[in-house]
Amino acid sequence: xxxxxxxxxxxxxxxxxxxxxxxxISFKILNVADLTVDGSFVLGAxxxxxxxxxxxxxxxxxxxxxxxxxxxxxxAVLQTKMGIQPILSGILTMTGLYSVNLTVMGGKxxxxxxxxxxxxxxxxxxFPGRGYKIAALFIIIAFVFAILNxxxxxxxxxxxxxxGDNEEMCKASSxxxxxIKIVGFSLSNAIVALSGALVAQMQQSADVxxxxxxxxISFASIIIGSTIIKNKNITLGLLSVIIGSLIYRFIIALIxxxxxxxxxxxxxxxxxxxxxxxxxxxxxxxxxxxxxRRRLHAKN
Amino acid sequence: MLRIESVxxxxxxxxxxxxxxxxxxxxxxxxxxFVTVIGGNGAxxxxxxxxxxxxxxxxxxxxxxxxxxxxxxxxxKRASYVGRIFQDPMKGTAPSLTVGENLIIAYMxxxxxxxxxxxxxKEKNYxxxxxxxxxxxxxDRLNTKIxxxxxxxRQAVALVMATLVKPKxxxxxxHTAALxxxxxxxxxxxxxxxxxxxxxxxxxxxxxxxSALDYGSxxxxxxxxxxxxxxxxxxxxKLTVQELVSQYK
Ligand SMILES: Nc1ncnc2c1ncn2[C@@H]1O[C@H](COP(=O)(O)OP(=O)(O)O)[C@@H](O)[C@H]1O
Ligand SMILES: [Mg+2]
Numbered sequence: 001x002x003x004x005x006x007x008x009x010x011x012x013x014x015x016x017x018x019x020x021x022x023x024x025i026s027f028k029i030l031n032v033a034d035l036t037v038d039g040s041f042v043l044g045a046x047x048x049x050x051x052x053x054x055x056x057x058x059x060x061x062x063x064x065x066x067x068x069x070x071x072x073x074x075x076a077v078l079q080t081k082m083g084i085q086p087i088l089s090g091i092l093t094m095t096g097l098y099s100v101n102l103t104v105m106g107g108k109x110x111x112x113x114x115x116x117x118x119x120x121x122x123x124x125x126x127f128p129g130r131g132y133k134i135a136a137l138f139i140i141i142a143f144v145f146a147i148l149n150x151x152x153x154x155x156x157x158x159x160x161x162x163x164g165d166n167e168e169m170c171k172a173s174s175x176x177x178x179x180i181k182i183v184g185f186s187l188s189n190a191i192v193a194l195s196g197a198l199v200a201q202m203q204q205s206a207d208v209x210x211x212x213x214x215x216x217i218s219f220a221s222i223i224i225g226s227t228i229i230k231n232k233n234i235t236l237g238l239l240s241v242i243i244g245s246l247i248y249r250f251i252i253a254l255i256x257x258x259x260x261x262x263x264x265x266x267x268x269x270x271x272x273x274x275x276x277x278x279x280x281x282x283x284x285x286x287x288x289x290x291x292x293r294r295r296l297h298a299k300n
Numbered sequence: 301m302l303r304i305e306s307v308x309x310x311x312x313x314x315x316x317x318x319x320x321x322x323x324x325x326x327x328x329x330x331x332x333x334f335v336t337v338i339g340g341n342g343a344x345x346x347x348x349x350x351x352x353x354x355x356x357x358x359x360x361x362x363x364x365x366x367x368x369x370x371x372x373x374x375x376x377k378r379a380s381y382v383g384r385i386f387q388d389p390m391k392g393t394a395p396s397l398t399v400g401e402n403l404i405i406a407y408m409x410x411x412x413x414x415x416x417x418x419x420x421x422k423e424k425n426y427x428x429x430x431x432x433x434x435x436x437x438x439x440d441r442l443n444t445k446i447x448x449x450x451x452x453x454r455q456a457v458a459l460v461m462a463t464l465v466k467p468k469x470x471x472x473x474x475h476t477a478a479l480x481x482x483x484x485x486x487x488x489x490x491x492x493x494x495x496x497x498x499x500x501x502x503x504x505x506x507x508x509x510x511s512a513l514d515y516g517s518x519x520x521x522x523x524x525x526x527x528x529x530x531x532x533x534x535x536x537x538k539l540t541v542q543e544l545v546s547q548y549k
Binding site: 151154156159161162172173175 | 355376380383384391392394395396401404406408411415416417418419461
C-alpha cells in the first residue's frame with residue numbers, strides 16, 4: 001500500500017466514523033436500523049456544498065447539522081406519533097429526501113467544489129504537511145466523541161439508552177419515550193449529516209447519489225468495531241466505532257491494491273454485514289451438529 | 301385513594317371474538333391498604349391493572365387516583381404516581397444497562413425531566429443505600445449489567461425501582477410467579493417489608509392463596525370480569541384456603 005492510499009484510508013476512516021457514530025445511536029442504542037441515513041448523509045453534503053460554493057464552508061457544516069437533525073425528527077415523528085413501522089419510517093424519509101436534496105442542490109445532480117475554500121483549506125494553512133486533513137478531522141471527531149461520551153451519561157442520554165433497551169420499563173418510569181426517540185433520531189441524523197458535509201468538502205464535490213449504501217457501510221464499521229472491543233460501556237462503544245471505521249477503510253484500500261473491480265465494493269460491505277449478523281446463528285447450528293455427531297460416534 | 305367506578309372493557313368489539321373482560325367494575329381502595337387479588341386465569345385481574353396504569357384504556361367508567369381523574373392520562377405521566385411490577389423479571393428492568401443505571405432511571409421520576417446533568421454522588425449514594433436495604437449484596441454490583449442477574453435478583457431490583465420514589469399506588473402482578481420457591485419467598489418478604497415500612501397503598505395479584513391471606517389487609521376475588529368476594533378484618537381472618545379454593549370456577 002502506498003503512503004497516499006495509507007493516508008487516504010485514515011482520512012476516509014475518520015470522516016466516515018462520524019457516519020458510524022450516527023448509526024451507532026440508532027442501530028445500537030435505539031435498536032432500530034434507521035434508513036434515513038442514506039438520505040440525511042446526502043442532505044448534509046448538499047447543504048455543505050451549496051454554502052461552500054458561495055464561500056461559507058463553516059456555515060455549511062452548521063446548516064448541515066441542523067438539516068440532518070430535522071430529517072431525523074421527521075423519521076421519529078413518523079414512528080412515534082404516526083405509528084408507522086420504524087424501518088418504513090426511515091425509508092419514507094429517505095425517499096422524500098432524494099427530492100429535497102436535488103432541490104437543495106439547485107436541481108443539479110452534482111456540485112463540484114474544485115478550487116473553492118473549504119474547512120480543509122483553513123486546515124492546510126494551520127497544519128503544514130500531508131496530514132492536515134487528518135489533523136482537522138481528528139479535532140472534529142475528538143470534539144463529537146467528547147460531547148457524545150458526556151451526553152450519554154446525562155439523564156437525557158441515559159433515558160435514550162434505556163428506551164432502546166426496554167421501552168415499556170421507561171414508560172413505567174415516567175419517561176416520555178416518544179420525545180426521547182425524537183431526540184435520539186435527530187441527534188443521530190445530525191451527526192450523519194455532518195459526516196456527509198465533511199465528505200463533500202474533503203472530496204470537493206457533492207453528488208445526489210453519494211448516500212447509496214451508507215447504512216450498510218456504517219453497520220459494517222460498527223460490527224467490525226464490536227468484534228474488536230467486546231462487552232463495552234458507552235466510551236468503549238464509541239471508540240470501537242472509530243476503530244471499526246478505520247479498519248473497514250483499510251480493508252477497502254487493500255482490496256483496491258489488487259486488481260479487484262471497485263464496483264464490487266458495496267457487495268463486499270453487504271457480505272461483511274451478513275456474515276457478522278448471521279454468525280451467532282450459524283455457529284449455534286454448527287455446535288448442535290457437532291454434538292449430534294459426537295453422540296452418534298459414542299453409540300457406534 | 302384509588303376509585304374505580306363502573307369501568308367496562310370489551311376486547312375485539314363487534315367481531316366474533318368479542319369478549320367482555322370487565323363488567324362495570326367498582327373498586328375503592330383507601331390510603332395504606334394492602335389488597336391481595338385472586339381469581340382464575342382470564343378473570344380480568346391484569347386488565348384492571350392495565351387500566352389503572354394506562355397501558356389499555358377502558359370503554360367507559362372513571363379511574364381516579366387521589367381525587368385526580370386519570371382515566372385518559374398517558375402511561376408515562378401517571379407512572380409518577382403508579383409503580384408496577386410484572387410477572388416477567390425481564391419486563392421491569394433494562395438488561396444492557398447496569399444495576400446503578402436502572403435505578404437512576406427509576407429515581408429520575410423525582411427529578412426535573414430530560415435534564416442534562418449527570419447523576420450526583422449524593423443521588424448515587426442514596427440509591428446504594430436503598431439497594432443495601434435488600435440485604436442481597438447487590439449494592440456491590442452497581443456496575444454489573446442487570447441482564448446478568450438472576451430472575452429473583454432482577455425482581456428485587458425492580459421492587460426497589462418501583463418504590464425508590466414512593467408511589468401513591470403499587471401494582472404487583474404475580475411478581476413472584478416466575479421465581480423458584482426460595483427466591484419467591486425472599487421477594488415476597490421484601491415486598492411486605494417495603495410496603496409496610498413505607499405505608500404504600502398496594503394491589504397484589506397472586507395465585508398463591510396462602511400468600512393472599514397471609515399478606516395484606518384485604519382480599520378480593522375476581523371472576524368473569526367481576527369482583528365476587530371482597531373481605532377484610534375479622535371475616536378475612538376466619539377465611540380458610542379451602543373455602544377460597546372452592547370459589548374458583
Ligand atoms: N389486549 C387484549 N386483547 C384481547 N383480549 C385480551 C387482551 N388482554 C386480555 N384479554 C382477554 O381478557 C381476559 C382477561 O385477561 P386478564 O385480565 O389478563 O386475566 P387474568 O385475570 O388472568 O390476569 C382474557 O380472556 C384475555 O384473553
Ligand atoms: Mg394476569
